[in-house]
Amino acid sequence: xxxVSQSPRYKVAKRGQDVALRCDPISGHVSLFWYQQALGQGPxxxxxxxxxxxxxxxxxxxxxxFAERPEGSVSTLKIQRTQQEDSAVYLxxxxxxxxxxxxxxGPGTRLTVT
Amino acid sequence: AQSVAQPEDQVNVAEGNPLTVKCTYSxxxxxxxxxxxxxxxxxxxxxxxxxxxxxxxKGSYGFEAEFNKSQTSFHLKKPxxxxxxxxxxxxxxxxxxxxxxxxxxxxxxxxxxVQP
Numbered sequence: 001x002x003x004v005s006q007s008p009r010y011k012v013a014k015r016g017q018d019v020a021l022r023c024d025p026i027s028g029h030v031s032l033f034w035y036q037q038a039l040g041q042g043p044x045x046x047x048x049x050x051x052x053x054x055x056x057x058x059x060x061x062x063x064x065x066f067a068e069r070p071e072g073s074v075s076t077l078k079i080q081r082t083q084q085e086d087s088a089v090y091l092x093x094x095x096x097x098x099x100x101x102x103x104x105x106g107p108g109t110r111l112t113v114t
Numbered sequence: 115a116q117s118v119a120q121p122e123d124q125v126n127v128a129e130g131n132p133l134t135v136k137c138t139y140s141x142x143x144x145x146x147x148x149x150x151x152x153x154x155x156x157x158x159x160x161x162x163x164x165x166x167x168x169x170x171x172k173g174s175y176g177f178e179a180e181f182n183k184s185q186t187s188f189h190l191k192k193p194x195x196x197x198x199x200x201x202x203x204x205x206x207x208x209x210x211x212x213x214x215x216x217x218x219x220x221x222x223x224x225x226x227x228v229q230p
Binding site: 004031033035040041042043044045048055056058059091093095102103104105106107108 | 148150155156157158159160163204206215216217218219220221222223
């Protein structure tokens with residue numbers, strides 16, 4: 001079956017531009033996560049949705065980062081006024097249930113801010 | 115604070131030899147532990163998990179992991195390495211605060227290099 005998809009796969013933005021990253025989770029998956037992976041590092045948690053409710057946004061690094069999942073399916077991560085330190089791979093993951101279930105990751109969006 | 119440590123940046127092993135990738139954790143409460151593998155320019159692929167039950171967990175591609183509560187470890191193992199196993203491996207622990215989050219905390223990763 002179809003896995004988690006993300007678009008675009010690559011994004012180059014000039015410093016100060018706004019970007020929007022899209023995630024299509026596996027159909028029927030209740031939970032959706034965003035992670036940020038810097039070069040040579042493990043993924044770091046950004047935010048978590050349970051259906052359309054954003055239950056945890058403790059990992060968002062600043063108020064320039066905003067995520068939404070209005071209908072409990074597709075999610076968008078928006079970064080306003082991008083900075084060079086935002087350059088990273090942004091990973092989306094989804095999982096079927098609320099407990100015990102492994103997360104399935106998309107291929108990621110590589111954001112480069114110049 | 116909950117954390118995961120992968121003490122080795124890189125592990126080198128000859129094809130056909132057994133491999134071990136180490137992971138230790140620090141959590142409050144019962145740990146939910148995971149291993150993921152990442153190939154270049156691809157997302158993370160789930161390998162296996164420990165939630166409860168048998169300490170030896172079997173997963174995809176012939177990998178297994180042993181949960182050791184007294185040593186707070188969850189090492190990844192495979193009896194016979196393949197060149198195609200060469201990739202970046204991440205250990206992770208799930209954080210759950212009464213359902214308010216289910217985020218994963220990842221280690222820094224271990225690069226496995228299998229020489230032919």
